[in-house]
Amino acid sequence: GEDVEQSLFLSVREGDSSVINCTYTDSSSTYLYWYKQEPGAGLQLLTYIFSNMDMKQDQRLTVLLNKKDKHLSLRIADTQTGDSAIYFCAERRSFNKFYFGSGTKLNVKP
Amino acid sequence: SQTIHQWPATLVQPVGSPLSLECTVEGTSNPNLYWYRQAAGRGLQLLFYSVGIGQISSEVPQNLSASRPQDRQFILSSKKLLLSDSGFYLCAWKQTGSEGYTFGSGTRLTVV
Numbered sequence: 001g002e003d004v005e006q007s008l009f010l011s012v013r014e015g016d017s018s019v020i021n022c023t024y025t026d027s028s029s030t031y032l033y034w035y036k037q038e039p040g041a042g043l044q045l046l047t048y049i050f051s052n053m054d055m056k057q058d059q060r061l062t063v064l065l066n067k068k069d070k071h072l073s074l075r076i077a078d079t080q081t082g083d084s085a086i087y088f089c090a091e092r093r094s095f096n097k098f099y100f101g102s103g104t105k106l107n108v109k110p
Numbered sequence: 111s112q113t114i115h116q117w118p119a120t121l122v123q124p125v126g127s128p129l130s131l132e133c134t135v136e137g138t139s140n141p142n143l144y145w146y147r148q149a150a151g152r153g154l155q156l157l158f159y160s161v162g163i164g165q166i167s168s169e170v171p172q173n174l175s176a177s178r179p180q181d182r183q184f185i186l187s188s189k190k191l192l193l194s195d196s197g198f199y200l201c202a203w204k205q206t207g208s209e210g211y212t213f214g215s216g217t218r219l220t221v222v
Contacts, residue, residue, distance in 0.1 A: 043154075
């Protein structure tokens with residue numbers, strides 16, 4: 001990805017909360033996204049947040065956006081082994097081009 | 111319903127051979143179409159995008175080209191593959207009014 005940064009790995013125990021962080025670059029990005037990729041598969045859209053929002057909650061997922069610091073986070077409550085995957089954040093720039101981070105590999109230990 | 115098809119799922123090609131990967135979308139018209147590449151252990155790199163038939167924009171100069179011969183068909187090609195072309199290639203589309211991309215299942219290309 002171009003200048004969208006994420007930590008590479010996160011390991012948590014089943015039942016704990018996971019927090020995946022992302023720093024993006026373009027302050028004019030209108031939407032920010034979280035995608036999930038399971039092994040050998042394409043990317044699945046998990047959730048997104050509009051840039052004029054600070055927080056969005058969707059069942060076990062909470063997205064927090066700090067526009068001043070260009071910081072985006074994804075919190076997964078009650079993390080399950082099925083949540084093990086790579087999580088990508090992405091920002092949407094002009095012409096609907098999405099720029100992705102390098103992905104955070106979440107490992108959930110039973 | 112709207113679906114995206116990408117094939118083949120895996121491909122092993124020798125260095126110097128040509129490449130053609132195809133992506134088609136069903137159930138929609140005039141989608142924005144995108145090709146991404148994911149190198150091993152890395153994020154996604156936008157390669158090409160298209161807003162209409164015959165309209166291709168390249169993000170990164172490289173050994174690849176793209177074409178959109180029909181509204182719902184997007185093709186990624188190379189005349190001569192390099193070892194560095196190995197990776198996981200993903201096609202994606204976005205419809206006007208929708209928020210996110212929908213991705214195909216990907217093609218894993220190994221150049222040997």
